[in-house]
Amino acid sequence: MQRFAALLDGLLYAPQRTVKLALLREHLATVPDPARGWALAALTGEVALPAAKPALVRALIAERMDPELFRLSYDFVGDLAETVALAWPAPPGDGGPVPDLPEVIERLAAASRTEVPRLLSTWLDALDATGRWALLKLITGGLRVGVSARLARQAVADWAERPVADIEEVWHSLTPPYLALFHWLDGQGSRPTAEDHPSFRPVMLAQPLEEADLAALTPSHYAAEWKWDGIRVQIVGRGAQRRVYSRTGDDISAAVPDLLSSLDSARVPFDGVLDGELLVGDLGPAGWSVRSFNDLQQRLNRKTVSARLQAAYPVFVRAYDLLVIGGEDLRAQPWQQRRAALEAWHAHHQLERIDLSHLVAFDSWEQLDLLRQEAGRSTNGAIEGVMLKRRDSPYLAGRPKGPWFKWKRGALTIDAVLMYAQRGHGKRSSFYSDYTFGCWQDGTLVPVGKAYSGFTDVELQRIDRFVRDNTTNRFGPVREVSPALVFEVAFDSVHPSPRHRSGLALRFPRIARIRWDKPAAEADQVSTLAALVG
Amino acid sequence: MIGKTVVARPSPHPETWLQVRPEGLYCQPADLFIDPIRPVARAAITHGHADHARPGHEAVLTSAETLAIMQARFGPASVGGATTPHWHEPVTIGEVSVQLVPAGHILGSAQVVLTWRGTRVVISGDYKRSADPTCRPFEPVACDVFVTEATFGLPVFRHPPIAGEIATLLASVARQPERAHVVGVYALGKCQRVICELRRAGWDRPIFVHGALQSLCDLYQAHGVDLGPLLPATVAAKSAMAGAIVLAPPSAIADRWARRLPDPVVCLASGWMRVRQRAKQRGVERPLVISDHADWDELLTTIADIAPGEVWVTHGAEEALVHQLQSTGQQARALALIGRELEGS
Ligand SMILES: [Zn+2]
Ligand SMILES: [Zn+2]
Numbered sequence: 001m002q003r004f005a006a007l008l009d010g011l012l013y014a015p016q017r018t019v020k021l022a023l024l025r026e027h028l029a030t031v032p033d034p035a036r037g038w039a040l041a042a043l044t045g046e047v048a049l050p051a052a053k054p055a056l057v058r059a060l061i062a063e064r065m066d067p068e069l070f071r072l073s074y075d076f077v078g079d080l081a082e083t084v085a086l087a088w089p090a091p092p093g094d095g096g097p098v099p100d101l102p103e104v105i106e107r108l109a110a111a112s113r114t115e116v117p118r119l120l121s122t123w124l125d126a127l128d129a130t131g132r133w134a135l136l137k138l139i140t141g142g143l144r145v146g147v148s149a150r151l152a153r154q155a156v157a158d159w160a161e162r163p164v165a166d167i168e169e170v171w172h173s174l175t176p177p178y179l180a181l182f183h184w185l186d187g188q189g190s191r192p193t194a195e196d197h198p199s200f201r202p203v204m205l206a207q208p209l210e211e212a213d214l215a216a217l218t219p220s221h222y223a224a225e226w227k228w229d230g231i232r233v234q235i236v237g238r239g240a241q242r243r244v245y246s247r248t249g250d251d252i253s254a255a256v257p258d259l260l261s262s263l264d265s266a267r268v269p270f271d272g273v274l275d276g277e278l279l280v281g282d283l284g285p286a287g288w289s290v291r292s293f294n295d296l297q298q299r300l301n302r303k304t305v306s307a308r309l310q311a312a313y314p315v316f317v318r319a320y321d322l323l324v325i326g327g328e329d330l331r332a333q334p335w336q337q338r339r340a341a342l343e344a345w346h347a348h349h350q351l352e353r354i355d356l357s358h359l360v361a362f363d364s365w366e367q368l369d370l371l372r373q374e375a376g377r378s379t380n381g382a383i384e385g386v387m388l389k390r391r392d393s394p395y396l397a398g399r400p401k402g403p404w405f406k407w408k409r410g411a412l413t414i415d416a417v418l419m420y421a422q423r424g425h426g427k428r429s430s431f432y433s434d435y436t437f438g439c440w441q442d443g444t445l446v447p448v449g450k451a452y453s454g455f456t457d458v459e460l461q462r463i464d465r466f467v468r469d470n471t472t473n474r475f476g477p478v479r480e481v482s483p484a485l486v487f488e489v490a491f492d493s494v495h496p497s498p499r500h501r502s503g504l505a506l507r508f509p510r511i512a513r514i515r516w517d518k519p520a521a522e523a524d525q526v527s528t529l530a531a532l533v534g
Numbered sequence: 535m536i537g538k539t540v541v542a543r544p545s546p547h548p549e550t551w552l553q554v555r556p557e558g559l560y561c562q563p564a565d566l567f568i569d570p571i572r573p574v575a576r577a578a579i580t581h582g583h584a585d586h587a588r589p590g591h592e593a594v595l596t597s598a599e600t601l602a603i604m605q606a607r608f609g610p611a612s613v614g615g616a617t618t619p620h621w622h623e624p625v626t627i628g629e630v631s632v633q634l635v636p637a638g639h640i641l642g643s644a645q646v647v648l649t650w651r652g653t654r655v656v657i658s659g660d661y662k663r664s665a666d667p668t669c670r671p672f673e674p675v676a677c678d679v680f681v682t683e684a685t686f687g688l689p690v691f692r693h694p695p696i697a698g699e700i701a702t703l704l705a706s707v708a709r710q711p712e713r714a715h716v717v718g719v720y721a722l723g724k725c726q727r728v729i730c731e732l733r734r735a736g737w738d739r740p741i742f743v744h745g746a747l748q749s750l751c752d753l754y755q756a757h758g759v760d761l762g763p764l765l766p767a768t769v770a771a772k773s774a775m776a777g778a779i780v781l782a783p784p785s786a787i788a789d790r791w792a793r794r795l796p797d798p799v800v801c802l803a804s805g806w807m808r809v810r811q812r813a814k815q816r817g818v819e820r821p822l823v824i825s826d827h828a829d830w831d832e833l834l835t836t837i838a839d840i841a842p843g844e845v846w847v848t849h850g851a852e853e854a855l856v857h858q859l860q861s862t863g864q865q866a867r868a869l870a871l872i873g874r875e876l877e878g879s
Contacts, residue, residue, distance in 0.1 A: 012810065012814070013814070013818065013819050013820065013821065014819065015817075019710075019819075026709075065689070066857075066858070066861065068854075068857050069688075069689055069854055069857065069858060072688060072851070072853060072854045072857075073688050073689055073690045073854070076688055076690065076809075076851070077690055077809055078811060079810075082809065082810055082811070083690060086689075086690035086691075086692070086808065086809070087688075087689040087690045089689075129692070133810075423788075423817070425817065427797065429788045429800065429817040430788055430789050430790055430792055
């Protein structure tokens with residue numbers, strides 16, 4: 001438990017991804033099984049413990065500590081687990097044997113409700129303050145230290161000196177503490193088989209297309225599809241199981257029960273791996289019409305999705321590739337053949353919530369360019385541009401250069417005025433690098449968005465100096481500045497948002513140019529933005 | 535323990551001769567303020583931190599080290615006529631006997647012991663009980679009233695042994711040799727203690743120091759505290775700072791000044807670092823729980839050791855400490871002093 005606590009403590013303070021990865025690598029290299037696997041599982045939320053309610057933690061400390069002292073301490077610290085961890089009075093003498101992480105997990109999983117309090121207080125007596133904090137965070141489900149499943153897999157890959165795709169491919173057939181995985185990576189056992197599991201397959205990603213690339217490309221070698229502003233997903237069916245994964249391999253099945261039940265209602269259960277875009281839309285006689293990304297967001301990042309939400313925001317998948325079908329792996333075949341297999345499968349099964357990504361016919365890059373610009377304008381960003389896929393390309397994990405390109409339409413832009421600046425994190429912690437900008441409404445500035453990117457280091461230094469020289473007010477880490485600096489802000493689309501004072505929210509805002517030359521009074525009006533809402 | 539409580543004829547309760555005035559705590563029969571925040575005719579100064587030592591008093595009674603610190607900070611002319619008695623040597627002012635006894639907080643830090651007509655009050659200033667190679671250790675003095683700080687007067691504050699914190703820092707340096715570790719330290723006391731502890735842990739390479747720390751480091755060295763080789767951080771090349779330990783005031787570690795360092799790991803040595811959210815808020819990557827103040831356990835053991843008739847609690851978390859003392863039968867009350875901000879310790 002002490003090793004796990006030290007890891008958790010290190011991760012909490014590590015601002016940089018590279019430092020987090022180094023800590024995880026060190027843990028994997030030096031901690032034995034099954035503790036290292038349980039640590040990964042705990043960090044990525046894969047440990048299902050009978051959740052200890054905060055009330056239980058409060059009851060435990062109440063037995064040990066004066067309530068008034070606890071109240072004053074909690075007021076000061078502001079976090080229950082941390083207050084209890086810090087203030088827990090160590091018993092005189094030896095606190096007893098220090099439990100390790102596997103012991104904690106295994107014994108809690110086996111314990112009855114009435115046994116849990118006694119187990120916890122025994123462990124709290126044995127552990128030091130950091131260990132107590134880790135234990136309490138673990139059992140109350142609050143391990144927020146910035147480790148995603150994706151980062152954990154990357155750390156395993158780095159430690160094992162293998163491509164992350166190798167790890168992703170077997171990951172979902174594994175259960176904590178991942179003994180089969182570690183045996184394989186230690187050279188002690190064979191590769192865990194993913195055959196009978198609805199496993200994620202690492203996805204193929206596209207390179208952004210530079211206009212200069214076009215001259216070297218032959219139009220007839222490529223197929224074009226619309227690039228929809230949704231979420232890339234992978235649908236996997238195997239045996240009786242169906243899963244939906246995000247492009248980073250996170251299982252998002254719980255967010256799309258309607259999609260899953262549609263798959264299950266098929267005459268023949270889907271057995272294969274399908275690559276496509278998750279979208280929200282309306283099903284009419286002519287098929288699905290796509291709604292905005294804003295609508296799709298209503299369905300995401302939720303633990304459960306109510307029937308009302310499912311009805312109000314129907315999801316479907318626009319399929320564009322077929323990786324595996326009926327146990328046969330198609331990934332080595334050229335795109336052309338996979339596409340034919342996809343079309344045949346789609347025509348045969350006619351699933352209500354899966355449609356086909358249409359191919360855009362074109363003869364020249366100039367013609368495709370025009371189609372691309374037009375499609376973006378007429379859909380307020382629902383079409384982000386086009387995808388180019390080389391007809392003879394196999395399906396390769398990662399982002400190989402050449403076979404797939406994304407050719408985005410130009411972003412929308414507005415001129416906005418810098419209103420507030422906040423210090424950044426990590427390498428940027430000495431700079432004011434997070435900006436809130438606004439547009440004019442009835443002669444005053446109203447915030448319309450925030451941006452953290454789109455400028456060079458040299459520009460950042462200059463903006464930082466501007467912020468320091470033009471500060472009119474301070475609120476903790478935030479500085480208000482006089483309205484004097486105009487940013488040309490690029491964004492993908494704009495949506496109504498009752499949560500913002502302007503009533504609008506920008507998608508992917510970033511700084512396109514810094515208009516040192518432009519007077520603030522000439523920045524855009526909020527009404528100009530509002531007119532872009534589709 | 536030094537001295538014994540003198541019990542003779544009915545003695546005047548300290549409440550009758552020690553008062554809180556706008557300038558600070560005032561001893562009437564000696565016409566003497568202790569750590570006043572405004573210029574006064576006669577002041578006793580416990581130690582050199584800015585919330586205790588101010589310039590402009592006409593006469594000052596303090597330790598020789600604290601006088602040197604005040605002169606270094608405010609200029610030689612800023613301190614009036616000075617009396618610097620030896621440790622424990624009584625000085626009589628009016629009918630009041632005044633003694634300085636080590637407080638263990640920083641170089642020269644003293645408790646001011648006032649004895650008048652058979653009652654004794656100890657004004658401890660800031661103090662700690664854990665070992666510190668840069669100053670004399672705290673000595674408990676029996677008394678009727680013990681005046682204590684309560685900077686870390688909550689049971690969440692338990693400072694771990696300093697050796698462990700220094701080991702954590704050195705492990706981080708070893709793990710990331712391409713980065714500089716910049717450690718935020720209070721210029722007076724914390725800085726020199728951290729340097730001494732680094733030396734004790736075997737770190738014999740030059741330590742880089744921010745310009746604002748140099749003169750007090752020189753003063754400590756002149757008082758026989760060996761700090762080893764120090765280099766100014768301002769003139770060193772960026773490449774020379776890879777793998778280095780750099781000390782700077784807390785205000786500089788996450789600001790423009792730190793940009794001269796290669797990919798700095800921001801560390802902060804402070805008792806407040808015990809609370810994770812505080813450390814996170816300050817953008818600290820490596821918190822070091824190092825304090826020159828008594829933690830919760832030290833406050834309670836010190837008061838139990840002394841067993842004074844009464845405890846008066848000055849700055850910090852008075853409420854919790856008073857509550858705890860009262861619930862164990864110790865008479866205690868909060869003493870509201872104006873102008874005592876919590877220093878970054
Ligand atoms: Zn002090
Ligand atoms: Zn103080």
